[in-house]
Amino acid sequence: MRMRTPRPLVVDTLLALATAWAAVRLGQRSVSPGWPELDAGAYALIGLIHLPVALRSRAPLVVFALVQCAGAVYITLGYWPLMSAFGSMLVLYTVASMRPARTAVGCAAVMTVVWIYASAINDRMTLGSAVNQALLYCSMLVWLGTRVRLSSEISQTLRVRQAERTRREVTEERARIARELHDVVAPHMSVISVQAGLARFVVHSDTATAHNALRIIEDTSGEALEELRRVLQILRHDEVGGTECAAPMPTLARLGDLVERIQAGGVPVDLHVEGTVRPLAPGVELCAYRVVQEALTNVLKHTDHALVRVRLHYRQDELSVSVTDDGHGATSGRVPEKRGHGLMGMRERVKLYGGTISAGPHDGGGFAVRLTLPTPAAAAAAARWGDDDTR
Structure with missing residues (x-):
């Protein structure tokens, strides 16, 4: 009991x-x-x-x-x-x-x-004895009580700070989970939506195109599930603090696969890389990948077969990324801030790694997203050591 x-x-x-x-x-x-x-x-x-x-x-x-x-x-x-x-x-x-x-x-x-x-x-x-006893006992009791009060106040302050820190960490973790899930699900769902609409439109008139659209839907949904599983595995790994090895998140080496999916949705993409390609810190690679992914997804959702140019420039101490489209068939009143949480998520992610990002219409028509991320030598060296350890 x-x-x-x-x-x-x-x-x-x-x-x-x-x-x-x-x-x-x-x-x-x-x-x-x-x-x-x-x-x-x-x-x-x-x-x-x-x-x-x-x-x-x-x-x-x-x-x-x-x-x-x-x-x-x-x-x-x-x-x-x-x-x-x-x-x-x-x-x-x-x-x-x-x-x-x-x-x-x-x-x-x-x-x-x-x-x-x-x-x-x-x-x-005697008066002297009474005064001595009163001063001794009263001072001792006041001192002990004051120490207890101060200790209680310090403990209460620490509990309040701990509660605030816990709430802040929970909020940050929720934002991180929401950002990762958005980055995983939204791009794939956009491709699936476009291909499903195409398949429904040509199912009776062009069977080959419909079959190809269904194949793209199958491949894209499978990849979405795989990335979602990977994200959940990493989050579970962080939560329990275990030592089990989680599958790696997407890196810039997988941009080719991303470009192929977007092209399958009917948007031509020109990918060009300048400078010496080198391994970067995992967080920097994931940040750059997610920004390109979000920008291409927005092009797929808000334009009609616009030509997109993706440029990666590896400099000595930074990585520059730009995603621009020619605006062909763009939806009227295209304002990035009204598209949801995609741009906000990009900015939060870039800020985390000390980079800068801009998004908006450019002079030649169309839309441009430009990203700059610092790539210090220490981060690159750490990434190389990590690659060597996994071999």
Whole structure:
């Protein structure tokens, strides 16, 4: 059977009863040191001094005031002052652990005055001893309570920061998953949509074209499922922190396959690579691939057989990519910001790798997407080492 953790009220109530019982037991020996024997009034005052401690966590200042007042009455009637000290010290500690330091110091001063008052009206106590004891116990209780309060505040701040960091990481992870899924599904679905429309249009008049369109749909959907499986495998790998090897994400070496799919959709694409082709950091390669993929997909969706030119230029410390079309058959009012989350996703991905991207109409007509990504030597070297390790 699972045991429940006691609530603070239950704990405080038990503590109040325990201190009251200890005060009563000690008070029954008050005659030995020369103090008056406890009577019914004394027992009532002892209860009034200690039982309110059960509410110390809910109203520490009110309980402190009540305990000090009851203690002052108890001392005035000539009873042993030690019986009133237990509840007073416990509540002073509570005030210091829950209220600002200046409030705790003020309460400590009040308690010190009560102790000095007790020594002033009783010949059995010396003023010097009362002052020393009051300063020692009050300063210790205030210090301990303040340390507990500061530790609690630091813990609360750390919990809040941890919760904020967790929410931020969850949001970033959701955005990453959404971006990857969009990049995987959207381009393939565009090709499938175009080919399905073509197949339906020529199914009775041109059987060969319809069969070819269905073959492209089959190949494209299979590749989409494969990329989707790859993305999910990588995400699952990141989540569990395992060591299993996930299939690599698309790189610039697969641009030829992407171009063939777009051309199969009826859009002629001219791919040209300049400079010395070299391996780049995996994130940079994936970023460039996804930008080209998104740009070609937009051409497929928003133009009618426009001629597209894809240019990759490998420079010493950067990679330049441009995707331009001649605007043939472009949809009127073609504004990239109104197409959905594709352009936004491209910009977020490029920003992550410190690159720049622009997208919009160009002077010769049509639309252009231009990308520049830094490719530091360290990243290229890391990519080469990674390639060597996998061989």
